[in-house]
Amino acid sequence: MDSPGQYEQQVVWTVVGTDIGPLLLAATREGLVNVVFHATDATRDRALERLAARLGTEPVEAPGFPLLTEAIRQVEAYFMGRRRDFDVPLDWSLISGFNRQVLRELASGVPFGQVVGYGDLARRVGQPGAAQAVGMAMGANPLPVVVPCHRVVESDGGIGGFGGGVGTKRQLLALEGVLPEPLF
Secondary structure: OOOOOOOOOOOEEEEEOOOOOOEEEEEOOOOEEEEEOOOOHHHHHHHHHHHHHHHOOOOEEOOOOHHHHHHHHHHHHHHOOOOOOOOOOEOOOOOOHHHHHHHHHHHHHOOOOOOEEHHHHHHHOOOOOOHHHHHHHHHOOOOOOOOOHHHEEOOOOOOOOOOOOHHHHHHHHHHOOOOOOOOO
8 A cells, every 4th residue: 555655756657558549648746747659668758858857856656556546547538538728736836927827718618529720719818919839839738638738729720730740639520520431
């Protein structure tokens, strides 16, 4: 059994398999701090090194950490179509300023099955000329899927870029009913 203080001052992580490939989930005492796509060994190791450098502590594999257990449960339910949003606590310490403001608006204001344009999201945070900066904020999102940057698209109907790859973005939007399921 885990003792209550066992994970203090630590970053804990695990990898969960999904329809879009393995996702690394990392958490602090404050909440989920990082989600990383395509978490094969090499990608996972690089992500853990970056987390150690940014947060000043060596991440520890701990799939039994209660917040990670709940995050896994919610991620699995999302990919099975039984969950539309996430309600695990989030640790926003890897992002600040304008990027944090944009991502918080995205998380609270763009529900499952809907999309928003980069410019529209910029207007929502009071920066109507900052569509490109919104794109940069999406690229810096440390919590993709949970903070749904896949729901941000180009105003002309284009899908836009995506840190996990455009194919992954298409899969997530198809899961949410925004795009049709790929034929093959």
